[in-house]
Amino acid sequence: MTQIKICVIHVHLRLIMQTYFIEFSYLLASILFILGLKGLSHPETAKRGMHLAEFGMLMAIVGTLMHHEIVTYTWILIGLAIGSVVGLAMGVWVPMTAMPQRTALSHAFGAFAAALVGISEFFKHGGHLEPVMMGALGFEVMLGALTTTGSLLAFAKLQGLVRGTPMTYKGQNIFNMTLLAVTVGIFIYLIVVPGSMPLFFTMVGLAFIFGLLLVMPIGSADMPVVMSLLNSYAGLASAATGFVLSNKVLIIAGTLDGFSGFILSILMCRAMNRSITNVLFGAFGSAATAGAAGEQQGSMREVGLEDIATQLAYANKVIFVPGYGLATAQAQHAVRELADVLEKRGVTVKYGIHPVAGRMPGHMNVLLAEANVPYSALYELEQINPEFPTTDVAVVIGANDVVNPDARDNPGSPIAGMPILEVDRSKSVVVLKRGQGKGFSGLENPLFFKPVTGMLYGDAKDTLTRLVQAVQHA
Amino acid sequence: MTHETLISALYVFALAAFLGYQVISRVPPLLHTPLMSATNAISGISLVGSIVTAGANYSTVSTILGVIAVACSTTNVVGGFVITDRMLKMFKRKEIAKKE
Numbered sequence: 152m153t154q155i156k157i158c159v160i161h162v163h164l165r166l167i168m169q170t171y172f173i174e175f176s177y178l179l180a181s182i183l184f185i186l187g188l189k190g191l192s193h194p195e196t197a198k199r200g201m202h203l204a205e206f207g208m209l210m211a212i213v214g215t216l217m218h219h220e221i222v223t224y225t226w227i228l229i230g231l232a233i234g235s236v237v238g239l240a241m242g243v244w245v246p247m248t249a250m251p252q253r254t255a256l257s258h259a260f261g262a263f264a265a266a267l268v269g270i271s272e273f274f275k276h277g278g279h280l281e282p283v284m285m286g287a288l289g290f291e292v293m294l295g296a297l298t299t300t301g302s303l304l305a306f307a308k309l310q311g312l313v314r315g316t317p318m319t320y321k322g323q324n325i326f327n328m329t330l331l332a333v334t335v336g337i338f339i340y341l342i343v344v345p346g347s348m349p350l351f352f353t354m355v356g357l358a359f360i361f362g363l364l365l366v367m368p369i370g371s372a373d374m375p376v377v378m379s380l381l382n383s384y385a386g387l388a389s390a391a392t393g394f395v396l397s398n399k400v401l402i403i404a405g406t407l408d409g410f411s412g413f414i415l416s417i418l419m420c421r422a423m424n425r426s427i428t429n430v431l432f433g434a435f436g437s438a439a440t441a442g443a444a445g446e447q448q449g450s451m452r453e454v455g456l457e458d459i460a461t462q463l464a465y466a467n468k469v470i471f472v473p474g475y476g477l478a479t480a481q482a483q484h485a486v487r488e489l490a491d492v493l494e495k496r497g498v499t500v501k502y503g504i505h506p507v508a509g510r511m512p513g514h515m516n517v518l519l520a521e522a523n524v525p526y527s528a529l530y531e532l533e534q535i536n537p538e539f540p541t542t543d544v545a546v547v548i549g550a551n552d553v554v555n556p557d558a559r560d561n562p563g564s565p566i567a568g569m570p571i572l573e574v575d576r577s578k579s580v581v582v583l584k585r586g587q588g589k590g591f592s593g594l595e596n597p598l599f600f601k602p603v604t605g606m607l608y609g610d611a612k613d614t615l616t617r618l619v620q621a622v623q624h625a
Numbered sequence: 626m627t628h629e630t631l632i633s634a635l636y637v638f639a640l641a642a643f644l645g646y647q648v649i650s651r652v653p654p655l656l657h658t659p660l661m662s663a664t665n666a667i668s669g670i671s672l673v674g675s676i677v678t679a680g681a682n683y684s685t686v687s688t689i690l691g692v693i694a695v696a697c698s699t700t701n702v703v704g705g706f707v708i709t710d711r712m713l714k715m716f717k718r719k720e721i722a723k724k725e
Contacts, residue, residue, distance in 0.1 A: 234698065234699020263694075
């Protein structure tokens, strides 16, 4: 009898010790995550910060493996092995130009994991959950499901598997809203009257469909906002998982992720002078072509490569303005080479980066950093705009809307009020462009018709490489 | 879930949101892509939930869902951190960038 009692006390004590160990590892992880993100406030401290966060993650995983409910490690190890291999392969081989696609895919993975844990919890309780629990679980599963399909569609658009243009049809917004209302209706019903498996799975299914419908009407140019928003949803789904499992580190990490995405969405929207509702329900591309400014005055002036090379070689200050075209042409290394030969000749070279240039926040910065451009040469919109009037040549590489003067001058333009890089104020502008077509938004760009602007058609990488040679001989 | 747990969870959520706002609004646009992949990797912490689901033997369905969830979250954690490190290594100061 006493032996059994001692044994019970012993087991009980071990359980308490385990719980403390796990909770302590989670607390440590939470602190390290926050310190890691704090490190990202400067490129110099960022690396160390990430190492802290990585260590925190390791601690949390080790702690979790001690969990008393775990009876078999086989399946865990299989999952961990598969994930590590796939993650490592993606981490090492994905090129920087494909970063938006990879990020979209990882939003999908994270959200899908949250949805699956939610569904499994629902099963575990046989569908009979108390209202508070069902509320959290519903959020987790719905956000997880819609983010999964939404991110997969965003991935397909970015990867070019699906056309990047907005897909719209009549009554789209009404249809989407109705679907959302039905989904939320089922959710509320499940909170009040728990236990219906078929209804729960209908809700999950509808959420999966809603994710697709949400991203369908969104064009490539609006991708930075959508990426940020999906980031936010994926994070909040994780946070909701934390509520369901009463796991604090999950709540903290999920909330940090959710808020990071939310802040980025706001910044991106501000950089386009639009509201989030407008991005999601405005179907930009289709409306834009209808409202585009009428006839353009004058014609585009095509210039010769040699002329540009001479201009660049004898300039005092040159500013490069990259856009998504830089990424598609993989021209980041060619730009840096051109910058190098110019700097050798004593030309000051800077880069002006618009917040929504590219397909995700910070896309251009990463590309240029990959090509070994020092980050001190990368300037934000507010910093670089006052410098254009004293700039001899502004070179626009595959950017369009972010340098469209209509945003500033024409109140009737669909992008009116969007802050732009004012390249047209510099003494000379060169636009490197693939062809004579319009940009992704389908808008006419008056910059191309200005007398100060010269157009240089062709593949950006090829053109830049030829410019390097021409400048060397100038 | 008891009401006490819910309330303490809400406290954690609110404070984390506040702290997140403070910390993340200080990240310069220069590092927005690494920020996104870093927060992504960090929220892969949902792995801890998936691990318990996969190993606890609640039911076959739970185990299967758990294993898939573990694989998905691990992909995010490993891939996210590797890529963030790779990106951050590229951001160089002027003198260092010139040398290479």
